[in-house]
Amino acid sequence: AQSVSQHNHHVILSEAASLELGCNYSYGGTVNLFWYVQYPGQHLQLLLKYFSGDPLVKGIKGFEAEFIKSKFSFNLRKPSVQWSDTAEYFCAVMNNAGNMLTFGGGTRLMVKP
């Protein structure tokens, strides 16, 4: 069975601070990984995804994530956060059948202006 673990449930940062949100997964098949974000009052939207190729993936709004196979990790990073990055962030892995996303518990990020 696949599982995803996000280590930080709540993160509070000041603007311009660097961000790294941890994500570890457990899955025996081909790994397809995602980071989704939910801004307050909005729907889940895709930040970035990894299917294959370059393990350093760049997404929208200056976010990036690095797939490290040996560590079963897919951490999300941003060098300098803004107040508008306040949101809940979800890491997810997709199964081989390509239909089921398994999500981590989410990380609530608050950026103080």
Added chain:
Amino acid sequence: EAGVTQFPSHSVIEKGQTVTLRCDPISGHDNLYWYRRVMGKEIKFLLHFVKESKQDESGMPNNRFLAERTGGTYSTLKVQPAELEDSGVYFCASSQARGEQFFGPGTRLTVL
């Protein structure tokens, strides 16, 4: 292009009542998914439709939940009878192929 829409946005019902949630996927998306997030827990997969056929309903919690997608367009998720533990946010998503899923805003269900 319109995104995935869900109705209602909120629903408050009494234990034992019936509730029907609706999802309209992005036009042309054959794949439709339902997920649920119970308070304080992860978002969990419920089921997957390809057009009108259920491909995978392994995540449906019990037989009080019934999902349909007649005609392969919109989908409904009925909970009958609702229990307290059914409270949470129900998300619908759609995709054209198996890959990136586009999510709706969710329906927040509260069972009292």
